[in-house]
Amino acid sequence: MISITLLTLGLAAYATAHGDHDSQKSISGPHQSLWYNRLPGDGGTQADSVFSGITTFGRLPYKACLSEPGVQYDIAFLGAPFDTGTSYRPGARFGPSGIRQGSRRLNLYGGYNVPLATNPFNSWATVLDCGDVPVTSYDNTYALRQIEEGHYNLLSRAPSTDARKRGPAKHERTLPRVITLGGDHTITLPLLRSINRAYGPVSVIHFDSHLDTWKPKVFGGSPSEVASINHGTYFYHAAQEGLLRNDSNIHAGIRTTLSGPSDYDNDGYCGFEIVEAREIDTIGTDGIIKKIIDRVGTKNPVYLSLDIDTLDPAFAPATGTPETGGWSTRELRTILRGLESLNLIGADIVEVAPAYDTNAEHTTMAAADALYEIMSIMVKKGPLSAMVEQLPGTNEL
Template sequence: MLFSWLPACFLVGAVLAREITFPPVAGIQHPIVGYGVDQDTASLDISQLMSGIATYANLPYVHCLANDGEEVEKYDIAVMGAPFDTGVTARPGARFGPNGIRQGSRRMAPAFSWSVYTGKNVFLEGFKVVDCGDAPLTFLDNTVALKQLDKAHKVVSARTANNTEYSTPRIITLGGDHTTTLSALRGTYDHWGAVSVIHFDSHLDTWDPDVLGGGLSHYAGVNHGTFLHIAHEEGLIKNTSIHAGIRAPVSNPKYDLKHDKACGFNIITARELDKTGTQGIIDKLKERVAGSKVYISVDIDVLDPSYAPATGTAEVGGWTTRELLTILDGLEGIELIGADVVEVAPIYDNPGETTVLAAAEVAHSLIGLMVEKPVKSHG
C-alpha cells in the first residue's frame, strides 16, 4: 500500500513533461472538430478547438484583392464578404453578416465535410475553394461603396483559376444587404453574359426605384428592394428568371406584379411548397432556367423567422431550413456561375446562432452546386 501511488505519480509526471507544440499555421482559426492546413492532406486533430481568426469553413485565406504585380495564390471558387447594409428599408445590421456566417461555419472544415446524403466532400473534389476575406466598403456613401464592390468582383473573378480547363473563378458572396447582388451580377456579366436568376426571398425586389425610393434621388432608388429592377435595366439578367418563397405583401397588386413580370420573373410562392412538396419546387425552378447560365441569390428571409430571426425584414410563413437545403441540393446539374447568401444581421440572432448556422449551410450547398457542375466562361 505504501507505493500504490507511484504509477499515478509517474503518469502525472509524464503528462507534465510532454513537449508543447503549436499548429503549423498559428493565428488561423481551427474548427471545432479539428483542422487541416492543406485541403488535399487535411487531417483531424481534436486538440485544436475554437481558436484563431475565422475563415468560412476553415478554408485557406487568400488575399484575392492584392495590388497589380503581387503574386496571388490561384483558386477556383472564392468566398468573399460584402459588409454593406445602408441600402435597407428596415432593420440594419447585415454589414456584420459575413463575419456572422463565418462564425456559423466554425464546425465545418475540408477534412470533415463528407455528406451522408451523397458520400461526397465538395471541398475535396478537385476545385480549390478559398476565403478572400471582405471587400473594403465605405458605409458613408452608398454610391462609392457599390463602386468598390463592383471593382472587388471584377478583380476576384479576373484572376486565372487554379483549374486549367475552367479558367474563370466563380464567387460566393456573403452579404451584406441584398443590394450587393447587383455588383455580383455586373461581375458575372463580364464572363458569362446575361444570366437567369433564381431568387430565394420573401420579397420581390423588382420594385421600381421611383416607388421604393420615392423618386427622391438616384442614390435613394438603389436599394435592397430595387436591385433586380436595375439589373434588368442594365441587361444583366434574362427573362427566364424566377422567385422562390415569395410571401410578403406588395404595395400595388396590379402594378407590382405586372412590373415584376416585365423584369423577367415568374413567382413561386412560399405556400406552393405545401401543395407540390420540395420536388415540385425543384422541377419548376429547373424548367424555368433550363439551357441558361444561372445565378442563385438566397435572401435568408426566405426562411421562416423561427429558423432565421436574424434578418432585416422578417416575414412569417416561410420555409424550414431543411426544405430550403433540399431544394438547393436538388438543383444539381444547373450551370451555376455565381451565388450569394445575404441579409444576415447577426445582432437579431438568438444565443443558439440559428440564423448564421443556417446561412453557413446554405453557402455550403451553393459551393456544392458549383463543384458538381463546372462552367466555362465565354472568354
C-alpha cells in the first residue's frame, strides 16, 4: 500500500513539474495522448511514451491506406521493402521498419523545426503513416509493378486540403505528397513511373555517392531484361522512358570511383548536372544549395531522391554501398533546409540496411532526421495548390 501511494505521488509530482497535462490532452499533435498520474485500471488511458507503442514514422497515426480507399491525407509515408536490385550488401528490405524505429523521438518535445520555423507534426497538413506496399522478394518485375501501383494508389487520391483547387498535376489537379521509405535505389524507377502518370516528366534532385545512370551493359552486364534494372541503372531507364525533364536534374554528393572520365560525359544523356561531395570544401553548403536551386528552378514540380550513402560511413554505416569522403549529417540537413523554396511534390529515402548499423542506430536516426527536414519543407510550403497562381474566382475546379 505504501509503495503504491509513493508511486502515485511520484507520478503526480512529475505531472506538476511538467505543466498542466489535464488541460493539454495531446503533446506533438493529436496522436500522442500521455498520462502521468493514474495507474492502469484506475481510470487512466494506456501509456504511450516515446519508447512504447506501435512504431510508425515519427509516431504518426497509422492507416492501412492501400486497403482503405476512403482515407485522405496531405502527406503519406509509405514503405517499399525491396532490396533484390542491389549489387553489394543486401538488407534494405528492412529499411522501412528501421527508419521508423529511428524516428521515434522526432516529436518528443513537440516536433517544432527551429531552423525552418515550422512544425510538421502540428500544422494544416494531415500526415499519416500508410504502412508498406506488399512486395514479393521472388520476382523483381512483379515487385516493381507492386511498388508503382501502390504508390500511385496513394498519390492519385484527393488530398485532405485544397482538393478542389487547381494544382500542378495533370488535369490541373491538386494531389497529396507521398514520401517513400526504401528499399534499395531501384525503387525510384517505379516511383517515377507513378509520378509521371500523375504529373508528366519532373525535375529530380538525386542525393547519392553514385551516379546511378549507368547503361545496363556497363553495370551488371545486362544478361536479361530483368537484370538490366537495378540500383545502378534505374535513372538510365527513367531517361529512356521519358520520366525526367531534360537538363533540369542534378546529382549531389557524388564521390564514387569510375571506369574513367568518360563516365561523367555519358551521364549527360540522362539530363543531369553533377555536384561532387568534395565541392563542399571549396563552395560550402551555400554553394551546394545554390547549384541545386539554379539547376531545378523554383517554379516546376521537383522530386527528391535521397540515398543514405550520401552521408559518410562515419555517420551512416548501414548502407548497401558505402563510400568514404561523404558529407556529415549536419551538412546534409543544412543543405536540405536550404531547398525550402522548391516545389517538392514527393520524395524517397533509400539504401538504409539496418543490419549493418551500430547498436546506437546511427544510420536509421540520420535517415529519419533527413526525412524530418524534407517533411518540414513540404509543410512549410503549403498545399500543392499554392504552386498555381491565385486568381480570384478561377482557382477552383
